[in-house]
Amino acid sequence: MSTSALSLAVRDSSTMLRRNLLHVRRYPSMTLNLLLTPIMLLLLFVYIFGDVMSAGIGGGGADRSAYIAYIVPGLLVMTIGSTVIGAAVSVSMDMTEGLIARFRTMAIHRGSLLIGHVVGSVLQVLASLVLVGLVAVAIGFRSTDATPLEWLAAFGLLALFALGLTWIAVGMGLASPTPEAASNMATPLILLPLISSAFIPADTMPGWFQPIAEYQPFTPVIETLRGLLLGTEIGVNGWIALAWCVGLTVLGHRWSTASFKRDPK
Amino acid sequence: MTPTTSTSPTTPTTTHSLAIEAKGLRKAYGDKTVLDGIDLAVPAGTVFSLLGPNGAGKTTAVKILSTLVSADAGELRVGGHDLALAPQAVRAAIGVTGQFSAVDGLITGEENMLLMADLHHLPRQEGRRTAAELLERFDLTDAAKKPASTYSGGMKRRLDLAMTLVGGPRIIFLDEPTTGLDPRSRHNMWAIIRGLVADGVTVFLTTQYLEEADELADRIAVLNDGRIAAEGSAEELKRIVPGGHVRLRFTDPVAYQSAAVALREVTRDDEALALQIPSDGSQRELRSILDWLDSAGVEADELTVHTPDLDDVFFALTGPTTAVSSQANQANQPKESVR
CATH class of the missing domain: 3.40.50.300 (P-loop containing nucleotide triphosphate hydrolases)
Incomplete structure (x- = not known):
């Protein structure tokens, strides 16, 4: 019984995933728009602000390539935040259309629609990360002697963080009455990295602001990524980052499934 | 067997x-x-x-x-x-x-x-x-x-x-x-x-x-x-609502008045210059009405046959007027017991 329930879940979820990937393939503009923000910021900070910003990194005197190395981990994480906004919007679009009523009245696995969205969004995030990574390498980003294991760990951390943020975004999509509202609600996912240690070290920020930068999910994930790719000190950040990933996943999943189960109006 | x-x-x-x-x-x-x-x-x-x-x-x-x-x-x-x-x-x-x-x-x-x-x-x-x-x-x-x-x-x-x-x-x-x-x-x-x-x-x-x-x-x-x-x-x-009727419409008020007097047993609609004669809309009844109109010397400008349709039922049952709905409820009583 449980194996047949599981195979039903896998089968229906992959059908829903195929539907979402079809949407992405048919309408790539949405994905590309979301990708534009991190790439624009990368180029802006490196080529326009780069010389001034790098002066404040590592006790001053750092050159542009050092600043590229500093901000790329931050922008990779920001790419996750910006791409999952798409999940919030497309979930909300599904919920406001008649199609959701059809799905709910069919004998399919209950969670398959959401799982399809989550898996689709995580795959989209990974593809976006590869693109942003390629741009970063093209403008001169190089990892300092990261071992294959560290690369694997970095990739795993990004994927796990994407999973957590996607479930949160799906919850936001379900909680929003319209796709526009979902987009607004998910905006913090792209604003939080700006007030993290993505662009400047947290300890260079004003004292009263430092807790805001430190006690949020993006900073420990970014610091862990820097440690893995650039060999800086990771310390407890690795565990804090993992805790955030697991916590966001569990919270987002609970929130999403609870709101999905509720009777529609 | x-x-x-x-x-x-x-x-x-x-x-x-x-x-x-x-x-x-x-x-x-x-x-x-x-x-x-x-x-x-x-x-x-x-x-x-x-x-x-x-x-x-x-x-x-x-x-x-x-x-x-x-x-x-x-x-x-x-x-x-x-x-x-x-x-x-x-x-x-x-x-x-x-x-x-x-x-x-x-x-x-x-x-x-x-x-x-x-x-x-x-x-x-x-x-x-x-x-x-x-x-x-x-x-x-x-x-x-x-x-x-x-x-x-x-x-x-x-x-x-x-x-x-x-x-x-x-x-x-x-x-x-x-x-x-x-x-x-x-x-x-x-x-x-x-x-x-x-x-x-x-x-x-x-x-x-x-x-x-x-x-x-x-x-x-x-x-x-x-x-x-x-x-x-x-x-x-x-069957819940009152039956159908034949509606006669006139353009000349004088013709309307004389027809109303000649036919007597009809429902008058003075504003529309129209008369309604109860009828089930069957061919036989229609012919007898036409014969009756001929013998009374009434010539309407327009004759329409109105059979009771679900519109009548609908308005009778869902309308705000209490008189109609109580009538409908009465008619509905035996049906309720059948079900």
């Missing part, structure tokens, strides 16, 4: 099996009662129409019976399964076409059909065949490769229904299937629904068009203010 049939004293085949059964169905949103204890019984293989004005609770009834929302109270069975205990079994037996388009506009008509085939776990070959057959049957083959968002209202409705039929459901819920369609599309939809019934499918239909219920339904329940105001066949319902 044959002795083998007498093996069991109770023959279950004689009791008609019910596809949809509701007893004391209640639903309230906040303190607004939408369904106030309604009873429904739809035999398998028949068309049942829930008729009512906007806001009467038709859509809520469909949403509950199709497992979309839960009822506050009531004993509900669809396809032989208890709605509260076995919703997935109910879902496996039904197909639903809601009031709002339930197609994925971002993908093509064909992709929508294949999505349904996959969700019904049809083997790839069979899924493709079913999709192609239904697209053909609903005259959508030419548009199959176009995004569904580019379809006209009528095409979207057809695609919607085609998607509902992919799994071969035995019970189909149609919530206002022709609202917003032009007359041709509406007649097409009726033909499609008749085709379903011919295949032995049970159809539960809501509509605000009396003509539609009259055309399609075996039984009609008039829902008003969360209660069933009357139930029966179209013919039974029509």
Whole structure:
């Protein structure tokens, strides 16, 4: 019984995933728009602000390539935040259309629609990360002697963080009455990295602001990524980052499934 | 006749099996009662129409019976399964076409059909065949490769229904299937629904068009203010309201006055210069009325025959005037006891 329930879940979820990937393939503009923000910021900070910003990194005197190395981990994480906004919007679009009523009245696995969205969004995030990574390498980003294991760990951390943020975004999509509202609600996912240690070290920020930068999910994930790719000190950040990933996943999943189960109006 | 049939004293085949059964169905949103204890019984293989004005609770009834929302109270069975205990079994037996388009506009008509085939776990070959057959049957083959968002209202409705039929459901819920369609599309939809019934499918239909219920339904329940105001066949319902009449209209007030005096036993409408003579609309009665008019020397400018239709029933049952509704309730009394 449980194996047949599981195979039903896998089968229906992959059908829903195929539907979402079809949407992405048919309408790539949405994905590309979301990708534009991190790439624009990368180029802006490196080529326009780069010389001034790098002066404040590592006790001053750092050159542009050092600043590229500093901000790329931050922008990779920001790419996750910006791409999952798409999940919030497309979930909300599904919920406001008649199609959701059809799905709910069919004998399919209950969670398959959401799982399809989550898996689709995580795959989209990974593809976006590869693109942003390629741009970063093209403008001169190089990892300092990261071992294959560290690369694997970095990739795993990004994927796990994407999973957590996607479930949160799906919850936001379900909680929003319209796709526009979902987009607004998910905006913090792209604003939080700006007030993290993505662009400047947290300890260079004003004292009263430092807790805001430190006690949020993006900073420990970014610091862990820097440690893995650039060999800086990771310390407890690795565990804090993992805790955030697991916590966001569990919270987002609970929130999403609870709101999905509720009777529609 | 044959002795083998007498093996069991109770023959279950004689009791008609019910596809949809509701007893004391209640639903309230906040303190607004939408369904106030309604009873429904739809035999398998028949068309049942829930008729009512906007806001009467038709859509809520469909949403509950199709497992979309839960009822506050009531004993509900669809396809032989208890709605509260076995919703997935109910879902496996039904197909639903809601009031709002339930197609994925971002993908093509064909992709929508294949999505349904996959969700019904049809083997790839069979899924493709079913999709192609239904697209053909609903005259959508030419548009199959176009995004569904580019379809006209009528095409979207057809695609919607085609998607509902992919799994071969035995019970189909149609919530206002022709609202917003032009007359041709509406007649097409009726033909499609008749085709379903011919295949032995049970159809539960809501509509605000009396003509539609009259055309399609075996039984009609008039829902008003969360209660069933009357139930029966179209013919039974029509008997609730006063009979039909012949209407004579005049353009000349003088001719109208003299005709009114000459005929006496008629209902006058002085403003419209029209007279109404009770009639069942049969050829025989019509001829005798014409003879009567000839002998009285009355020549109307326009003569129309008005047979009682569901419009009369509808307005009598759902209208705000208490006089009419109490009359309707009285007429409805024996029907209630029959049921």
